[in-house]
Amino acid sequence: MAEQQYHFTPLTDSQVPLEYQGILERYRRMSAEHEIASSASLCCRVQVADFTLKNDAPKLGPCREKFGYLQHWQFLDVLTMDALVFWLPQLVLNSVAKTRAEHLSMLADMRERFDLPSHHMAGFGRASLVAGLLLTHYKATSERLPSNGLYVRTDTVFIAKRCLGLGGFHGGLHCAGWFWDEWKFDGLGVLALGIEPLDIRT
Numbered sequence: 001m002a003e004q005q006y007h008f009t010p011l012t013d014s015q016v017p018l019e020y021q022g023i024l025e026r027y028r029r030m031s032a033e034h035e036i037a038s039s040a041s042l043c044c045r046v047q048v049a050d051f052t053l054k055n056d057a058p059k060l061g062p063c064r065e066k067f068g069y070l071q072h073w074q075f076l077d078v079l080t081m082d083a084l085v086f087w088l089p090q091l092v093l094n095s096v097a098k099t100r101a102e103h104l105s106m107l108a109d110m111r112e113r114f115d116l117p118s119h120h121m122a123g124f125g126r127a128s129l130v131a132g133l134l135l136t137h138y139k140a141t142s143e144r145l146p147s148n149g150l151y152v153r154t155d156t157v158f159i160a161k162r163c164l165g166l167g168g169f170h171g172g173l174h175c176a177g178w179f180w181d182e183w184k185f186d187g188l189g190v191l192a193l194g195i196e197p198l199d200i201r202t
Contacts, residue, residue, distance in 0.1 A: 008060070008136040010041035011084075020084060020196060026114045027086045030192065034093055041140070044085045044133055052077045053128040053156075053164075053175065061135030062172035070175050075158050077128060084196040085129065086120070089137050091146050091189035100163070100181035103153060103190045110192060120194030127156035127164045127175065130191065134166060134173060144169035151188045153179060 016024045020043075027042045051057075054077055058066040095106060107121035124130070130152060134145050146152050151167030151174075158164050158177035165188055168174035179188055 007047055008132045009045040009047075010136060010140050011043045011045055012041065013043075015045075016043050016084070020086075023086055023116065023120075023194070023196070026116055027088065027192075027194075030110065030114055031088055034088055034090060036088060036090060040089055041137075042086060042088065044087070044136060046081065046083050046085055046129070046132065048081060048132075051128055051132060053131050057128065057131040057135060057173070060132060061138050063131075063135075064168075064172040064174045066172075067175060070177070073158060073177060075127075075156050075164065075177075077156070081129075081195070082198050084198060085133065085193055086196070087133060087191055087193035089143070089145060091150060091152060092192050095189035096150065097184045097186045097188075099184055100153070102184075107190065107192065116194060121192050123155045124153045124163075124190055125155060125193050125195075127154040127166060129195075130154050130166055130193075131173060131175075133191075133193075134169070138169075138173075144173075146189065149187070151176060151179075151185075153188055153190050 024043060031042055054067055054071055057063055111121045137145055146167045149168050151165035154164050156164040162177050163179045165176045165179045166173060
């Protein structure tokens with residue numbers, strides 16, 4: 001796939017369409033609670049044509065071994081969504097060492113507290129989307145997320161119902177497939193993100 005067929009573009013607050021400014025304001029309040037810089041982009045314009053974790057993420061930014069080691073892994077690896085993605089560019093506070101159910105409950109509490117739509121923070125994001133966000137953030141800021149070698153949970157399920165985690169971002173973003181739902185791994189947290197699908201002509 002040629003690189004011009006897809007892109008992830010961080011938006012400034014003023015670039016976010018007017019109809020989504022209310023949502024942006026809620027994420028901005030959430031980001032202040034997480035002590036994230038007011039200049040940080042909290043919205044990414046995603047224009048994608050079948051962006052995949054296996055083949056396309058390594059073209060977007062540094063991935064460990066160019067993700068060669070996961071080419072034989074079996075999981076659904078397609079993202080075909082044109083959208084605005086709102087997110088916090090760091091793990092949710094106190095989100096490590098929790099099970100999948102506890103992570104979902106934490107996100108639901110945040111969604112209610114900040115009065116966000118029901119489809120925001122209803123999950124963790126597909127691995128392809130999360131990788132795109134992390135790598136685009138790195139290209140824009142040189143900041144490797146998650147910090148301190150931590151990992152972020154995704155919605156992408158690997159063999160034996162293990163989720164894929166992304167992180168360990170030292171030389172390159174690492175993908176690991178060994179996080180069971182019931183595990184409380186002290187290196188695994190979650191992102192707060194909400195996806196607003198757009199008409200392809202937007």
